[in-house]
Amino acid sequence: MENIRIPRIVRETSRAHRLKGRSVGFVPTMGSLHQGHLSLVRYAKSENDVVVVSIFVNPAQFGPNEDFAKYPRDTERDLALLEKAGVDVAFLPQADAIYPDGFLTEIRINDISDKLCGAFRPGHFSGVSTVVNKLFNIVRPDRAYFGQKDYQQAVVIRKMAEDLNMDIELVVCPTLREKDGVAMSSRNAYLDKAERAAATVLFRALTEAASAIRQGGTTPLSVTKMMHEVLAAEPLVTEVQYAGVYDIRTLDALTEFQRANLLAIALKLGTARLIDNMLIELQTEQSGK
Numbered sequence: 703m704e705n706i707r708i709p710r711i712v713r714e715t716s717r718a719h720r721l722k723g724r725s726v727g728f729v730p731t732m733g734s735l736h737q738g739h740l741s742l743v744r745y746a747k748s749e750n751d752v753v754v755v756s757i758f759v760n761p762a763q764f765g766p767n768e769d770f771a772k773y774p775r776d777t778e779r780d781l782a783l784l785e786k787a788g789v790d791v792a793f794l795p796q797a798d799a800i801y802p803d804g805f806l807t808e809i810r811i812n813d814i815s816d817k818l819c820g821a822f823r824p825g826h827f828s829g830v831s832t833v834v835n836k837l838f839n840i841v842r843p844d845r846a847y848f849g850q851k852d853y854q855q856a857v858v859i860r861k862m863a864e865d866l867n868m869d870i871e872l873v874v875c876p877t878l879r880e881k882d883g884v885a886m887s888s889r890n891a892y893l894d895k896a897e898r899a900a901a902t903v904l905f906r907a908l909t910e911a912a913s914a915i916r917q918g919g920t921t922p923l924s925v926t927k928m929m930h931e932v933l934a935a936e937p938l939v940t941e942v943q944y945a946g947v948y949d950i951r952t953l954d955a956l957t958e959f960q961r962a963n964l965l966a967i968a969l970k971l972g973t974a975r976l977i978d979n980m981l982i983e984l985q986t987e988q989s990g991k
């Protein structure tokens with residue numbers, strides 16, 4: 703595996719592969735890798751000749767009171783995992799290589815960036831869109847891989863790619879879960895033992911909502927109420943930021959079920975902010991559309 707810090711060298715390496723007719727798959731990460739990231743690498747490896755993974759804790763996507771400083775970092779361990787997973791290129795830029803002095807550009811995808819997580823993390827999705835745009839321009843991948851756990855991020859990046867005519871196939875891969883259903887996340891490291899046990903409440907609220915929807919006789923409003931009741935019953939939850947049933951593209955709260963529906967939650971357990979979601983497909987007769 704090649705470890706490269708300089709954007710120009712990654713660009714040249716990637717271009718050399720493409721000139722030889724090799725497809726390039728790209729997995730952008732902020733490091734602190736877990737099995738969820740490694741499953742993205744496996745998808746990328748199965749569909750491309752060459753796999754590039756970036757590790758960059760992007761300051762622009764953290765708010766002033768968020769966890770940028772304490773975000774878990776362990777580059778040595780990450781590199782060992784990537785090497786073992788058969789990654790070809792690890793891209794580890796320094797912050798000033800991504801945001802040199804005088805950097806003035808911001809990519810902002812309106813509307814969908816302001817809903818759900820965006821309403822609680824102002825500027826977050828501009829930070830994500832800007833860095834992903836830069837990383838795409840440096841790596842120039844044929845395909846890029848994102849996890850469904852960050853569903854809104856995937857919607858925002860897909861819209862950016864579409865609106866800006868990017869010639870990149872975006873692949874959204876299923877969420878990997880621990881045995882008890884908790885979605886894998888680097889931020890699970892913030893949870894103490896009691897909070898980690900309480901974190902199962904997200905999966906419980908999602909699965910109970912999903913089975914209620916599948917049984918029929920519910921509305922998005924009644925399912926949303928039920929999700930809030932499940933979450934309220936967990937005493938360690940300090941704040942429910944949102945929970946409910948949403949349109950898979952616009953991310954608006956639904957009043958009628960559709961063929962595909964997004965169940966999504968964001969909450970705080972102690973100081974950790976956790977998100978999770980599920981997509982529920984319905985037969986046409988069950989959905990309003």
Ligand code: PAF
Binds near residue numbers: 730763855
């Ligand atoms: O999902 C993440 O880890 C980050 O938001 C990403 C896509 C690497 C951009 O910094």
